[in-house]
Amino acid sequence: MDTPPLYRQLAAHYLDAIRAGALQPGDKLPSLRSLMRQHNISLSTALQLCRNMESEGWVEARDRSGYFVKRPRRLAIAAMDEPATDVAPDPAQYVGIHSKVSDFVARRRQGEVRIDFSSARGAPELYPGEALRASMMRLLRQKPALLTTATPSRSLNPLREAAARRGLRVGMTLSPQEVLTTNGCIEALNLALRAVAQPGDTVAVESPTFYGLLQVLESLGMRALEIPTSPQTGLSIEALEMALGAYDNIKAVVTVPHLQNPLGSVMPDAHKERLVALCERHGIALIEDDTYSELLDTDTPPRAIKSWDRTGNVIHCASLHKILAPGMRLGWISAGRWQSRVEMLKFTQSRSNEELSQGAVGDYMNTGDYDRHLRRLRERLRQQREQTADAIAAHFPAGTRLNYPPGGLQLWVELPDRLSSMTVFDRALRERIFVAPGTLFSNSSRFDHYLRINCGWPITEPIQAALRRLGEIVGECAAVQRKAA
Amino acid sequence: MDTPPLYRQLAAHYLDAIRAGALQPGDKLPSLRSLMRQHNISLSTALQLCRNMESEGWVEARDRSGYFVKRPRRLAIAAMDEPATDVAPDPAQYVGIHSKVSDFVARRRQGEVRIDFSSARGAPELYPGEALRASMMRLLRQKPALLTTATPSRSLNPLREAAARRGLRVGMTLSPQEVLTTNGCIEALNLALRAVAQPGDTVAVESPTFYGLLQVLESLGMRALEIPTSPQTGLSIEALEMALGAYDNIKAVVTVPHLQNPLGSVMPDAHKERLVALCERHGIALIEDDTYSELLDTDTPPRAIKSWDRTGNVIHCASLHKILAPGMRLGWISAGRWQSRVEMLKFTQSRSNEELSQGAVGDYMNTGDYDRHLRRLRERLRQQREQTADAIAAHFPAGTRLNYPPGGLQLWVELPDRLSSMTVFDRALRERIFVAPGTLFSNSSRFDHYLRINCGWPITEPIQAALRRLGEIVGECAAVQRKAA
Numbered sequence: 004m005d006t007p008p009l010y011r012q013l014a015a016h017y018l019d020a021i022r023a024g025a026l027q028p029g030d031k032l033p034s035l036r037s038l039m040r041q042h043n044i045s046l047s048t049a050l051q052l053c054r055n056m057e058s059e060g061w062v063e064a065r066d067r068s069g070y071f072v073k074r075p076r077r078l079a080i081a082a083m084d085e086p087a088t089d090v091a092p093d094p095a096q097y098v099g100i101h102s103k104v105s106d107f108v109a110r111r112r113q114g115e116v117r118i119d120f121s122s123a124r125g126a127p128e129l130y131p132g133e134a135l136r137a138s139m140m141r142l143l144r145q146k147p148a149l150l151t152t153a154t155p156s157r158s159l160n161p162l163r164e165a166a167a168r169r170g171l172r173v174g175m176t177l178s179p180q181e182v183l184t185t186n187g188c189i190e191a192l193n194l195a196l197r198a199v200a201q202p203g204d205t206v207a208v209e210s211p212t213f214y215g216l217l218q219v220l221e222s223l224g225m226r227a228l229e230i231p232t233s234p235q236t237g238l239s240i241e242a243l244e245m246a247l248g249a250y251d252n253i254k255a256v257v258t259v260p261h262l263q264n265p266l267g268s269v270m271p272d273a274h275k276e277r278l279v280a281l282c283e284r285h286g287i288a289l290i291e292d293d294t295y296s297e298l299l300d301t302d303t304p305p306r307a308i309k310s311w312d313r314t315g316n317v318i319h320c321a322s323l324h325k326i327l328a329p330g331m332r333l334g335w336i337s338a339g340r341w342q343s344r345v346e347m348l349k350f351t352q353s354r355s356n357e358e359l360s361q362g363a364v365g366d367y368m369n370t371g372d373y374d375r376h377l378r379r380l381r382e383r384l385r386q387q388r389e390q391t392a393d394a395i396a397a398h399f400p401a402g403t404r405l406n407y408p409p410g411g412l413q414l415w416v417e418l419p420d421r422l423s424s425m426t427v428f429d430r431a432l433r434e435r436i437f438v439a440p441g442t443l444f445s446n447s448s449r450f451d452h453y454l455r456i457n458c459g460w461p462i463t464e465p466i467q468a469a470l471r472r473l474g475e476i477v478g479e480c481a482a483v484q485r486k487a488a
Numbered sequence: 489m490d491t492p493p494l495y496r497q498l499a500a501h502y503l504d505a506i507r508a509g510a511l512q513p514g515d516k517l518p519s520l521r522s523l524m525r526q527h528n529i530s531l532s533t534a535l536q537l538c539r540n541m542e543s544e545g546w547v548e549a550r551d552r553s554g555y556f557v558k559r560p561r562r563l564a565i566a567a568m569d570e571p572a573t574d575v576a577p578d579p580a581q582y583v584g585i586h587s588k589v590s591d592f593v594a595r596r597r598q599g600e601v602r603i604d605f606s607s608a609r610g611a612p613e614l615y616p617g618e619a620l621r622a623s624m625m626r627l628l629r630q631k632p633a634l635l636t637t638a639t640p641s642r643s644l645n646p647l648r649e650a651a652a653r654r655g656l657r658v659g660m661t662l663s664p665q666e667v668l669t670t671n672g673c674i675e676a677l678n679l680a681l682r683a684v685a686q687p688g689d690t691v692a693v694e695s696p697t698f699y700g701l702l703q704v705l706e707s708l709g710m711r712a713l714e715i716p717t718s719p720q721t722g723l724s725i726e727a728l729e730m731a732l733g734a735y736d737n738i739k740a741v742v743t744v745p746h747l748q749n750p751l752g753s754v755m756p757d758a759h760k761e762r763l764v765a766l767c768e769r770h771g772i773a774l775i776e777d778d779t780y781s782e783l784l785d786t787d788t789p790p791r792a793i794k795s796w797d798r799t800g801n802v803i804h805c806a807s808l809h810k811i812l813a814p815g816m817r818l819g820w821i822s823a824g825r826w827q828s829r830v831e832m833l834k835f836t837q838s839r840s841n842e843e844l845s846q847g848a849v850g851d852y853m854n855t856g857d858y859d860r861h862l863r864r865l866r867e868r869l870r871q872q873r874e875q876t877a878d879a880i881a882a883h884f885p886a887g888t889r890l891n892y893p894p895g896g897l898q899l900w901v902e903l904p905d906r907l908s909s910m911t912v913f914d915r916a917l918r919e920r921i922f923v924a925p926g927t928l929f930s931n932s933s934r935f936d937h938y939l940r941i942n943c944g945w946p947i948t949e950p951i952q953a954a955l956r957r958l959g960e961i962v963g964e965c966a967a968v969q970r971k972a973a
């Protein structure tokens with residue numbers, strides 16, 4: 004991996020100080036002269052350092068007197084309310100999300116999208132494409148018959164080993180045999196749900212939740228029971244407990260404990276522990292979707308829910324799609340007491356995954372490069388999130404709300420005056436800007452005045468301009484709505 | 489591709505003459521001297537030619553007088569009876585095959601298998617591993633960001649194009665957009681069945697059929713109605729017609745028209761046409777599993793059932809697993825009027841397949857090398873099947889029956905005296921020889937006295953010895969059974 008230039012290393016150092024509060028908004032950065040002396044750098048490097056911090060919005064130049072720490076704009080934006088958790092949940096419903104989703108996909112296809120804020124994806128350059136490619140070429144050279152030899156089911160490989168080993172870091176003790184590779188987390192979720200529930204059964208999900216999960220439930224003929232979910236702490240355990248009291252036939256709970264999609268919430272460890280106990284007590288399966296954990300901005304990785312599991316009641320699902328290789332379909336599942344049923348379902352559904360991709364990716368994950376990549380990815384995403392949030396704070400009208408998440412690829416934005424996200428979606432699409440309207444994230448209309456904004460791409464000038472324009476569009480739509488009222 | 493040595497080319501020439509009947513059993517091959525003169529070859533080449541034909545069992549040396557065409561032993565073995573088709577079928581049943589299959593898998597795992605006749609697979613060296621690998625490396629070099637760029641759903645690629653183009657050869661006019669790549673044929677069958685039927689519904693299948701299909705039905709909670717199937721002409725259209733009259737709730741028929749697994753039967757075109765009309769008339773979906781068509785020994789490829797489809801009622805499923813790349817999970821589906829439902833189910837089940845494998849394989853399929861590979865593969869498999877069938881004829885006891893199929897990877901063997909294939913399986917396993925007992929190929933016990941023998945591996949001395957030993961084991965088991973009776 005390239006080491007960043009000196010001025011960026013120093014910028015990171017000052018940023019840490021700002022984040023830690025050692026440098027507060029209004030404080031002055033050391034002068035150019037003292038920067039040069041303190042770090043033993045040239046004037047041009049000191050200048051680059053200051054200008055870089057300025058261009059990223061951390062400091063501002065006040066003429067002749069130096070650079071001063073700015074208050075990030077995003078701090079000015081109000082946080083969202085917590086959901087009410089003491090009300091009876093909506094009854095469980097068969098999901099009707101496909102038609103909504105197809106409608107969006109079809110609309111997008113009609114025109115060429117210029118700027119896409121709608122997906123939950125990182126830019127290719129955020130991922131170690133070169134190293135993965137080299138790993139794959141190496142494996143192809145080492146094992147010339149790989150593509151023409153049928154994969155024995157149950158064979159071990161570097162990916163299953165890497166996944167098991169990394170599980171240890173988050174408190175899961177799994178053997179590689181207990182980690183089954185899947186075609187992404189979505190296949191893992193399918194297998195988990197098919198293992199524990201039947202068509203007609205009810206599955207408790209977070210509200211809002213990512214529409215991929217709702218689509219899976221719909222396609223399997225299962226009912227979704229939406230449980231209020233905090234933008235801060237995720238799934239409400241109280242609300243779930245109430246629902247379990249009120250409804251029979253709940254067979255499973257699906258939760259994304261870290262950087263929930265779309266909220267970005269992170270479940271505290273105490274909640275995870277209670278959740279495990281609650282599900283066990285009620286005899287319902289707990290399905291943990293771990294897609295985003297590695298994107299959390301923290302030095303100690305968060306404990307997996309499954310680390311509290313003592314009875315095999317937690318099914319852990321994971322993916323490399325957002326954290327390592329968006330062009331590959333690799334995820335895995337550890338299904339506790341449903342392991343052999345899940346193995347059988349995987350075999351009947353798609354057979355074992357190919358050895359090549361598992362070997363190439365697993366080899367990479369078993370090097371120190373993987374952690375270095377993840378650190379760099381988190382840092383880049385943090386910058387992109389900050390810039391996006393700052394732009395939203397700057398350009399969206401008053402009344403817009405935002406919970407700034409501690410990691411991940413996206414921001415969840417509440418529009419002012421309960422403005423319809425569909426109205427905004429339609430207006431933005433006319434200018435070839437694509438956003439994900441909140442209506443996609445629930446079977447109800449509860450989130451119709453939200454947008455999900457992807458921050459996976461480096462914030463270039465066209466993206467800045469699109470965010471500005473989006474803010475104006477929201478403002479215009481809100482004005483029209485106020486007039487009509 | 490290597491050109492075979494001269495003596496093998498000449499052997500192929502004489503073999504063709506034997507097959508075409510120009511040289512009959514008992515006829516004399518030209519003398520060494522005339523071979524030398526006729527083909528302008530050395531004595532040693534002429535000798536190699538004769539010895540090669542002798543070792544492959546085509547000719548025998550009678551001392552001093554030359555080489556004479558032998559009657560292939562396999563021609564001595566009796567063919568199987570046709571199934572009765574004028575009896576009411578068994579009622580549709582929920583499938584209970586997993587426990588049988590898991591039992592086998594578990595047993596095999598207990599010891600190290602020495603010779604495996606149980607799978608339906610070709611040896612890696614039968615496939616163009618080097619060319620596929622080169623194609624993949626080329627693509628990795630050309631598109632450095634392939635592994636780190638998310639695959640847009642619906643994007644076209646060389647595999648979808650190749651599949652559509654090759655469909656034309658067998659009478660299907662499909663655009664690449666109508667060919668959806670899947671994780672092998674097994675995923676295609678899952679999608680097809682999920683699209684046209686619900687849990688509890690009945691699906692008509694061939695009897696016997698491959699256990700993979702029975703497992704899919706079981707895992708989807710669907711019922712199988714087994715339709716008598718001819719070892720020669722495949723699914724009995726009369727029997728199906730009777731069943732359609734007798735049972736409601738049949739939602740689909742699944743058929744393998746060419747080289748049915750395990751029978752090796754080939755459905756005549758007239759039957760295909762009637763089948764299409766019958767299914768249409770009854771409003772039930774027709775699912776065509778095209779896994780083995782390319783292995784049929786014929787110069788003109790057989791017409792796909794879907795080529796008669798005028799209303800979108802036929803779903804075509806295919807795979808490269810047996811014909812091109814056993815180490816990859818690549819198949820496809822063209823689902824007629826269920827296409828958009830199948831696309832949705834594919835998206836929710838596993839998302840789009842990776843671009844890399846589709847690109848690499850599609851590029852290869854779009855060259856002339858692909859057809860050359862297929863011709864060579866068919867030729868090699870033909871030899872292996874012939875040698876295996878000859879060994880069975882030589883070593884299995886009288887009363888053994890066999891239908892010699894016109895292509896493919898396997899032989900379906902009827903044991904004498906209705907001998908239990910489980911008894912044979914157990915005995916053979918003790919000597920670390922693994923066979924697939926007939927009981928795996930039906931939900932009934934109708935095929936308990938059959939074995940499926942894989943011919944995918946070059947017939948080496950250990951394989952010859954194992955076939956001999958297997959014949960002895962069958963003889964011993966039959967003797968024990970006769971004594972007990």
Ligand SMILES: Cc1ncc(COP(=O)(O)O)c(C=O)c1O
Pocket residue numbers: 123186187188189190213215259264292294321322323324333334839
């Ligand atoms: C929470 C969550 N789970 C699962 C998935 C699907 O992941 P994969 O691409 O690995 O199938 C996504 C993708 O958007 C997601 O956001």
Ligand SMILES: Cc1ncc(COP(=O)(O)O)c(C=O)c1O
Pocket residue numbers: 354608671672673674675698700744749777779806807808809818819
């Ligand atoms: C008739 C038939 N269909 C489908 C399959 C599964 O094929 P794939 O490996 O492409 O999923 C097999 C494999 O044994 C088969 O014999």
